[in-house]
Amino acid sequence: MSQPTPFRGVIAIDGPSGSGKSSVSRRLATELGLRCLDTGSMYRAATLAVLRSGVGLTDAATILKVVEGATLEFGTTPNDRYSLVDGDNVDVEIRGPEVTAAVSAVSGVPEVRAILISMQRDIIAKANGIVVEGRDIGEVVAPDADLKVYLTADPNERARRRSMQAGADLAATAADLTRRDNADAKTTRPHDAAPGAVVLDTTHLDLDQVITALHELIAHKGTE
Ligand SMILES: Nc1ncnc2c1ncn2[C@@H]1O[C@H](COP(=O)(O)OP(=O)(O)OP(=O)(O)O)[C@@H](O)[C@H]1O
Numbered sequence: 001m002s003q004p005t006p007f008r009g010v011i012a013i014d015g016p017s018g019s020g021k022s023s024v025s026r027r028l029a030t031e032l033g034l035r036c037l038d039t040g041s042m043y044r045a046a047t048l049a050v051l052r053s054g055v056g057l058t059d060a061a062t063i064l065k066v067v068e069g070a071t072l073e074f075g076t077t078p079n080d081r082y083s084l085v086d087g088d089n090v091d092v093e094i095r096g097p098e099v100t101a102a103v104s105a106v107s108g109v110p111e112v113r114a115i116l117i118s119m120q121r122d123i124i125a126k127a128n129g130i131v132v133e134g135r136d137i138g139e140v141v142a143p144d145a146d147l148k149v150y151l152t153a154d155p156n157e158r159a160r161r162r163s164m165q166a167g168a169d170l171a172a173t174a175a176d177l178t179r180r181d182n183a184d185a186k187t188t189r190p191h192d193a194a195p196g197a198v199v200l201d202t203t204h205l206d207l208d209q210v211i212t213a214l215h216e217l218i219a220h221k222g223t224e
């Protein structure tokens with residue numbers, strides 16, 4: 001009996017903060033044998049370069065200069081993703097509170113976005129199949145993706161999951177998610193699905209159920 005042809009396309013996963021993009025993308029890519037790109041890490045790494053340089057967060061031209069001068073590298077093996085800034089592994093630091101508080105200011109600089117979007121498109125073009133997660137993948141970075149998914153969940157549920165993960169206060173976490181989504185909405189559309197995206201509300205779904213739903217969507221793509 002012949003085996004089904006493995007999926008080797010581009011899957012775009014967008015959604016607001018804490019909607020499950022990273023967990024879902026990593027697992028889906030692993031199960032499908034695909035690469036996996038976390039574009040949020042790219043904006044975070046650029047932000048860390050800016051913070052390390054000591055320049056302020058208000059002058060777009062200075063921010064751009066720092067990002068242009070930094071060497072940013074990203075690994076796309078699903079369970080071995082990494083981010084390097086000038087050769088330094090920054091996986092832990094870019095998830096910390098300083099970077100999280102500053103990232104929307106850096107990702108809001110259009111010229112910084114242009115640099116990172118160009119890197120993202122290069123990585124996608126070189127991968128033989130990839131899951132890409134972020135805020136603008138289905139609309140801007142890869143509008144021709146084979147499958148576009150908008151992953152969302154009720155804000156209270158997102159805050160509950162994130163506060164459990166981080167061991168942080170629920171109300172403070174909820175406020176931080178809302179603050180970041182609103183700040184990000186100035187440059188991307190975290191509250192809206194890209195044209196052609198399938199909306200998957202995971203409020204009442206566990207991770208296994210989300211992955212099953214995505215496998216079904218991919219199988220359905222294969223029969224279109
Ligand atoms: N369907 C789900 N059911 C229960 N927990 C989930 C589900 N999806 C994700 N989670 C948990 O929610 C937390 C946030 O998920 P994750 O980090 O993947 O979100 P994200 O969208 O990538 O967030 P951010 O945009 O802030 O990077 C994690 O602890 C993850 O394990």
Ligand SMILES: Nc1ccn([C@H]2C[C@H](O)[C@@H](COP(=O)(O)O)O2)c(=O)n1
Pocket residue numbers: 017039040041043044103104107133134135136137180184187188
């Ligand atoms: N495609 C993307 C991905 C991320 N960002 C910005 C907005 C987020 O606040 C920040 C960090 O992302 P996260 O790691 O939380 O997914 O990066 C963006 O503008 N576009």
